Amino acid sequence: MSIQCSVFIATSLDGFIARTNGAIDWLSLDTDSVDSQQEDYGYQQFFDSVDALVMGRNTYEIILAFPTWPYDRKPVIVLSQGHPNVPASLQDRIEIMAAAPDTVMQHCAERGFHRIYIDGGQTIQRFLRMGLIHDITLTRIPILIGEGIPLFGALADDVRLEHLSTQVFAQGLVQSQYRIHSGD
Amino acid sequence: MSIQCSVFIATSLDGFIARTNGAIDWLSLDTDSVDSQQEDYGYQQFFDSVDALVMGRNTYEIILAFPTWPYDRKPVIVLSQGHPNVPASLQDRIEIMAAAPDTVMQHCAERGFHRIYIDGGQTIQRFLRMGLIHDITLTRIPILIGEGIPLFGALADDVRLEHLSTQVFAQGLVQSQYRIHSGD
Numbered sequence: 001m002s003i004q005c006s007v008f009i010a011t012s013l014d015g016f017i018a019r020t021n022g023a024i025d026w027l028s029l030d031t032d033s034v035d036s037q038q039e040d041y042g043y044q045q046f047f048d049s050v051d052a053l054v055m056g057r058n059t060y061e062i063i064l065a066f067p068t069w070p071y072d073r074k075p076v077i078v079l080s081q082g083h084p085n086v087p088a089s090l091q092d093r094i095e096i097m098a099a100a101p102d103t104v105m106q107h108c109a110e111r112g113f114h115r116i117y118i119d120g121g122q123t124i125q126r127f128l129r130m131g132l133i134h135d136i137t138l139t140r141i142p143i144l145i146g147e148g149i150p151l152f153g154a155l156a157d158d159v160r161l162e163h164l165s166t167q168v169f170a171q172g173l174v175q176s177q178y179r180i181h182s183g184d
Numbered sequence: 185m186s187i188q189c190s191v192f193i194a195t196s197l198d199g200f201i202a203r204t205n206g207a208i209d210w211l212s213l214d215t216d217s218v219d220s221q222q223e224d225y226g227y228q229q230f231f232d233s234v235d236a237l238v239m240g241r242n243t244y245e246i247i248l249a250f251p252t253w254p255y256d257r258k259p260v261i262v263l264s265q266g267h268p269n270v271p272a273s274l275q276d277r278i279e280i281m282a283a284a285p286d287t288v289m290q291h292c293a294e295r296g297f298h299r300i301y302i303d304g305g306q307t308i309q310r311f312l313r314m315g316l317i318h319d320i321t322l323t324r325i326p327i328l329i330g331e332g333i334p335l336f337g338a339l340a341d342d343v344r345l346e347h348l349s350t351q352v353f354a355q356g357l358v359q360s361q362y363r364i365h366s367g368d
Contacts (some may be wrong), residue, residue, distance in 0.1 A: 014335075142345040146343075152197070154331055161326040168350050174347065178326060
């Protein structure tokens with residue numbers, strides 16, 4: 001199975017992807033000085049490179065509450081044991097699955113996907129624990145928020161990463177790309 | 185009081201400074217390929233710039249167990265409510281204080297210190313919570329260890345940092361320098 005599972009995510013310097021209540025207000029450091037041509041930190045290029053997204057129910061429901069659905073027509077697999085609400089307008093591109101990560105990957109392979117965008121703290125952690133994450137693009141926001149939802153969690157073993165590149169953006173965002181070899 | 189409190193520390197990519205038992209074996213990524221002239225990641229330059237060190241008892245006792253005392257003749261203030269063992273050979277340079285961070289800083293000012301190296305997870309967190317940290321040099325080791333002693337902890341408020349510089353070293357270590365303005 002030659003599917004790449006990739007993570008593209010921002011954290012506070014103390015490693016959180018959101019406050020405890022899910023808020024990501026702290027991601028926007030300085031709204032006064034937004035350029036007319038806004039920097040996207042490589043997001044669009046990454047997004048264009050994936051065939052589908054996999055995320056947990058919590059992340060899905062946060063994104064569903066956005067004013068507009070941000071993933072165009074790209075397939076989104078939502079991992080949930082329950083029945084999250086899927087608006088009629090999105091039913092052609094959202095799939096609810098209750099399966100384990102390896103089964104999800106098998107399903108993605110059968111659908112012909114090559115690269116999957118894995119999103120959401122718990123989902124990323126589950127895929128990491130199973131050795132299924134191929135690469136991580138991690139952007140560090142220069143702020144400490146003290147507590148929140150952590151990106152990383154417990155692991156059975158150490159996971160070594162290969163550093164590929166690091167880039168500094170305006171406002172002090174530091175973005176590093178890592179490759180994980182454990183899943184090879 | 186014009187004292188700079190500075191942090192120079194390495195963490196795993198998931199934010200730990202040591203394993204739960206204090207072990208830092210994971211800091212050495214690849215002992216097979218150590219150069220004859222070993223890279224010190226700017227440590228000696230940083231060390232030479234500080235007048236003294238402040239650390240907690242846990243860190244002190246880990247360092248005391250090293251084969252050689254690594255801080256030359258530099259004054260070391262150990263924060264402890266108790267009576268940690270101080271070998272006779274170190275009694276001229278180690279001071280035990282049970283005081284709060286601001287009192288420690290007052291004491292350092294009276295001794296004419298300008299820049300202090302704050303070390304150890306709990307001590308760094310206490311100084312951060314009181315707005316006493318001036319700058320942080322943070323080196324990210326490309327490994328996830330899953331659990332351990334975290335560098336950062338709870339805060340009363342968000343702490344915004346100014347990114348000063350980022351440098352990539354061999355083996356994928358990413359070192360960023362940040363300035364904190366809250367303590368100004």
